Amino acid sequence: MTRYLNEIVFLRLFRGTLGKHIQRFIVLCLILLFFNYVLITLNINQDPYLQYGVIFKDEGQSINTFNNSITSESHKLLVVIVSHVTEIRTRKLIREFMFGIKNNLRPCMEQNGNIYYKFLVKIYQGVNYKILKEFKAEVMEYDDIIEFPNITFNVDWQKIVLTWIQSLENEISYDYVAIIDSHSVVDLNKLRQIIDSSVINTYTLTPKQKFYLVWGRFDIQTADDMFIILGRGSIDILLNFDYFIMPNRNKTLIELFPNRISMAYYYFEVENLTDERKLFFINDQIGMIEWTNSVKTIPIEETIGVGHVYLEIDVKDLIAHLSISKSTICHPIKHENGKLSIALVTSSFIYDDMCMYPIADNITDNKRRYAKKHGYSFVARSEEYTQQRFFKKRKDVWGKIDAIEKVLPHYDWVFWMDMDAVIANHDITIEQLFENFEKMVGKEKFNEISFVIARPRDDSMVSAGVFLIKNSEWSRKFLRETQKQRKYYNYGLREQLAMAVLMRREEYKNGALYLNEDDRTFNTYPDRYIPGDFVVHWAPDYKCPAENVLDGIKKLKKSIRGSDSPLKILKSNRFKEKLLAIAILSNSKSVFHRNEQRASQYI
Numbered sequence: 001m002t003r004y005l006n007e008i009v010f011l012r013l014f015r016g017t018l019g020k021h022i023q024r025f026i027v028l029c030l031i032l033l034f035f036n037y038v039l040i041t042l043n044i045n046q047d048p049y050l051q052y053g054v055i056f057k058d059e060g061q062s063i064n065t066f067n068n069s070i071t072s073e074s075h076k077l078l079v080v081i082v083s084h085v086t087e088i089r090t091r092k093l094i095r096e097f098m099f100g101i102k103n104n105l106r107p108c109m110e111q112n113g114n115i116y117y118k119f120l121v122k123i124y125q126g127v128n129y130k131i132l133k134e135f136k137a138e139v140m141e142y143d144d145i146i147e148f149p150n151i152t153f154n155v156d157w158q159k160i161v162l163t164w165i166q167s168l169e170n171e172i173s174y175d176y177v178a179i180i181d182s183h184s185v186v187d188l189n190k191l192r193q194i195i196d197s198s199v200i201n202t203y204t205l206t207p208k209q210k211f212y213l214v215w216g217r218f219d220i221q222t223a224d225d226m227f228i229i230l231g232r233g234s235i236d237i238l239l240n241f242d243y244f245i246m247p248n249r250n251k252t253l254i255e256l257f258p259n260r261i262s263m264a265y266y267y268f269e270v271e272n273l274t275d276e277r278k279l280f281f282i283n284d285q286i287g288m289i290e291w292t293n294s295v296k297t298i299p300i301e302e303t304i305g306v307g308h309v310y311l312e313i314d315v316k317d318l319i320a321h322l323s324i325s326k327s328t329i330c331h332p333i334k335h336e337n338g339k340l341s342i343a344l345v346t347s348s349f350i351y352d353d354m355c356m357y358p359i360a361d362n363i364t365d366n367k368r369r370y371a372k373k374h375g376y377s378f379v380a381r382s383e384e385y386t387q388q389r390f391f392k393k394r395k396d397v398w399g400k401i402d403a404i405e406k407v408l409p410h411y412d413w414v415f416w417m418d419m420d421a422v423i424a425n426h427d428i429t430i431e432q433l434f435e436n437f438e439k440m441v442g443k444e445k446f447n448e449i450s451f452v453i454a455r456p457r458d459d460s461m462v463s464a465g466v467f468l469i470k471n472s473e474w475s476r477k478f479l480r481e482t483q484k485q486r487k488y489y490n491y492g493l494r495e496q497l498a499m500a501v502l503m504r505r506e507e508y509k510n511g512a513l514y515l516n517e518d519d520r521t522f523n524t525y526p527d528r529y530i531p532g533d534f535v536v537h538w539a540p541d542y543k544c545p546a547e548n549v550l551d552g553i554k555k556l557k558k559s560i561r562g563s564d565s566p567l568k569i570l571k572s573n574r575f576k577e578k579l580l581a582i583a584i585l586s587n588s589k590s591v592f593h594r595n596e597q598r599a600s601q602y603i
């Protein structure tokens with residue numbers, strides 16, 4: 001080959017031993033380029049629409065454009081699970097069997113696998129408040145729920161779902177969408193293998209057919225609420241499909257095909273009413289079946305999903321029977337060497353008065369955003385609170401200590417924030433705090449510290465609303481000992497008083513860093529706020545702080561959005577604006593009696 005290529009003029013320029021090497025090098029490059037070209041071409045031929053996001057034209061008309069992530073080996077699947085607000089247990093089960101999420105002790109902070117999922121939850125009016133508060137805790141803890149309040153029974157729900165899917169276009173990239181009912185058991189890995197193979201029930205799909213795929217079960221009543229897999233191109237068409245203009249629509253038909261997608265199936269497939277059909281329907285009677293009430297009658301090989309399974313025991317049987325394996329939704333970010341693993345931990349327990357319920361999303365968003373920004377985990381816990389009153393015969397707030405004992409072993413440090421504490425300055429990091437503490441007490445001394453807590457000015461004791469605690473022998477002992485302080489179970493400032501008393505003891509003194517009269521580091525009451533402060537803590541006085549907290553968040557957002565950040569103004573010489581900056585958050589409406597017994601009811 002080299003000999004032939006030698007004839008090419010430019011190669012003759014290289015003579016002698018060095019020249020030969022250069023020649024060989026150039027030939028090698030040419031060969032590599034050629035193979036590269038062949039590989040890319042083959043790849044495109046295999047699946048041009050789905051792998052490279054090309055514009056494709058059909059009958060001279062541009063149909064759709066989309067971009068796919070070229071880096072991913074496999075197709076990306078958006079999984080939308082439709083469920084009702086009351087189905088908290090069902091969602092728990094689905095999280096575990098589909099995605100391997102048993103709890104949120106080490107949460108997935110960013111879904112970045114080949115599968116991205118969300119629960120779409122309908123919230124009907126008149127749901128019991130006890131369910132609502134439990135549901136809100138779930139929302140705060142898992143960050144995988146999109147709420148649709150006030151959906152009425154006869155609404156075009158599939159339209160709402162498709163509209164939401166469409167709205168994601170700029171947020172995540174996906175090639176296929178699986179709309180799954182919460183009572184369906186689906187093997188997502190099998191589903192993805194089949195999509196990748198392009199062969200569904202011995203039918204080999206062309207790339208165009210895959211792009212316009214509508215794959216589900218449409219021939220039995222309400223079957224299309226079990227599962228539907230859509231190619232990316234079919235979403236717009238289904239959304240714009242106006243089934244009310246169907247020529248021979250009649251009542252029987254609407255009863256037979258109550259939903260938009262099965263209507264479209266009927267319209268395009270059964271009646272064959274249009275020449276310009278673009279959607280590619282598969283009515284899958286083999287892979288997608290209804291629950292037959294016994295696993296013995298469910299074929300293992302062919303089955304991809306089983307719909308209308310309502311009992312937990314049946315779901316578990318099916319998972320075992322079909323050997324359904326979990327899909328990874330999260331590739332944890334590689335930990336930088338020497339970087340501490342830190343969790344921002346908070347309560348997601350809503351008290352019976354529903355005080356914090358209306359602002360639960362806002363306070364969670366505030367903390368989660370901060371944690372994401374700096375590579376910390378965000379962990380919200382509620383169940384530890386629910387076990388206090390009945391089983392442990394002490395105030396709910398003791399759940400905080402149970403929660404910290406549970407979370408702490410998974411991290412180097414836990415940064416505890418009460419529900420009513422809000423990150424005011426998202427630029428301050430925990431590592432920066434540690435650096436400051438090292439400067440304050442010396443590096444060596446800080447190495448011995450396991451607990452950092454502040455006593456705000458004028459308070460009679462430390463505030464347990466915000467603190468740092470290290471995963472260490474000291475902390476384990478300290479927390480265990482705190483748990484034993486029975487006299488504070490229902491008395492005084494409960495867990496706060498217990499901690500305040502214990503940390504003064506000889507055996508614990510050296511492990512605690514006591515920030516005396518400190519309104520700046522991480523526990524600033526709203527009336528003392530100075531722009532630039534890290535955390536504002538709305539410690540309440542027998543009054544629900546929700547309104548004030550929301551008001552504060554609003555003001556903080558505004559001040560951050562302004563062209564000059566309050567911090568910058570404060571550093572500048574502009575005196576008048578400085579006063580304004582200081583005033584931004586200091587006009588809180590609530591009255592504080594911090595020396596009095598603080599109502600720890602809300603924290």
Ligand SMILES: *[C@@H]1O[C@H](CO)[C@@H](O)[C@H](O)[C@H]1NC(C)=O
Pocket residue numbers: 066067
């Ligand atoms: C898709 O790709 C084109 C060309 O690479 C680019 O100009 C466009 O911004 C991309 N669109 C999206 C939504 O990523």
Ligand SMILES: *[C@@H]1O[C@H](CO)[C@@H](O)[C@H](O)[C@H]1NC(C)=O
Pocket residue numbers: 125149150
């Ligand atoms: C839902 O409906 C109720 C009663 O009609 C109303 O009070 C409430 O504001 C609605 N919620 C939303 C989020 O629209």
Ligand SMILES: *[C@@H]1O[C@H](CO)[C@@H](O)[C@H](O)[C@H]1NC(C)=O
Pocket residue numbers: 249250251252253
């Ligand atoms: C309605 O449509 C169904 C299905 O095509 C058909 O069997 C039935 O005869 C129709 N009824 C009327 C009243 O047109």
Ligand SMILES: *[C@@H]1O[C@H](CO)[C@@H](O)[C@H](O)[C@H]1NC(C)=O
Pocket residue numbers: 272274275
């Ligand atoms: C649907 O109609 C077209 C022409 O209108 C015809 O070519 C095609 O064979 C029909 N398909 C079925 C499944 O009846």
Ligand SMILES: *[C@@H]1O[C@H](CO)[C@@H](O)[C@H](O)[C@H]1NC(C)=O
Pocket residue numbers: 361362550553554
């Ligand atoms: C609070 O959260 C709700 C729901 O997510 C949102 O609509 C509202 O804008 C938020 N308010 C503030 C002040 O962030």
